Amino acid sequence: DIQMTQSPASLSASLGETVSIECLASEGISNDLAWYQQKSGKSPQLLIYAASRLQDGVPSRFSGSGSGTRYSLKISGMQPEDEADYFCQQSYKYPRTFGGGTKLELK
Amino acid sequence: EVQLVESGGGLVQPGRSLKLSCVASGFTFSNYGMNWIRQAPGKGLEWVAYISSGSSYIYYAETVKGRFTISRDNAKNTLYLQMTSLRSEDTALYYCASLRTYYYSSYIYRYFDYWGQGVMVTVSS
Numbered sequence: 001d002i003q004m005t006q007s008p009a010s011l012s013a014s015l016g017e018t019v020s021i022e023c024l025a026s027e028g029i030s031n032d033l034a035w036y037q038q039k040s041g042k043s044p045q046l047l048i049y050a051a052s053r054l055q056d057g058v059p060s061r062f063s064g065s066g067s068g069t070r071y072s073l074k075i076s077g078m079q080p081e082d083e084a085d086y087f088c089q090q091s092y093k094y095p096r097t098f099g100g101g102t103k104l105e106l107k
Numbered sequence: 108e109v110q111l112v113e114s115g116g117g118l119v120q121p122g123r124s125l126k127l128s129c130v131a132s133g134f135t136f137s138n139y140g141m142n143w144i145r146q147a148p149g150k151g152l153e154w155v156a157y158i159s160s161g162s163s164y165i166y167y168a169e170t171v172k173g174r175f176t177i178s179r180d181n182a183k184n185t186l187y188l189q190m191t192s193l194r195s196e197d198t199a200l201y202y203c204a205s206l207r208t209y210y211y212s213s214y215i216y217r218y219f220d221y222w223g224q225g226v227m228v229t230v231s232s
Contacts, residue, residue: 049218
């Protein structure tokens with residue numbers, strides 16, 4: 001199985017601060033990576049697919065990048081509504097696997 | 108508006124069975140692959156199973172293979188998950204999620220674009 005290692009497990013950011021979350025795959029996944037946001041008590045919502053493509057309706061302060069085994073999600077200007085858990089996920093091989101998650105809090 | 112509504116969860120004893128349903132609306136259900144994904148309390152996400160649009164392709168996580176069966180009824184816009192020989196470690200919130208594809212440069216990218224609200228399954232004596 002492809003292991004997805006996400007870091008950090010948690011972080012705290014101030015309003016307007018730029019934050020980055022990293023995801024490391026145990027093997028190359030050809031940019032077949034998505035990022036999801038899960039607010040407390042809610043279902044996950046798609047933010048980014050194909051490593052860097054922004055899902056319709058997602059604010060442009062979210063961006064994704066990376067290649068090979070290393071990928072990242074960037075939030076350019078933390079907003080109160082961005083407080084949530086974030087997960088990366090690969091669709092390169094079965095079984096589909098998720099990163100362990102990053103809890104992002106507003107400082 | 109796309110909606111995925113799960114049902115069928117509850118409290119069940121270890122070793123017993125349960126069948127989950129997910130009713131889809133707002134899109135052409137028969138055109139899309141579907142998935143079950145679960146989340147144990149306070150934990151991360153675990154993909155459980157996938158079924159293609161016409162049920163030709165089915166995949167399972169090793170943790171549920173041989174115990175869970177995914178199926179669909181396109182006439183009823185409904186996805187199912189039959190769970191047998193349930194264990195305490197199957198306790199989780201179960202989400203159904205639709206699979207979308209994006210074609211670029213001879214590659215097909217896949218991702219879960221819509222998720223239901225989830226249905227809780229608790230396995231305990």
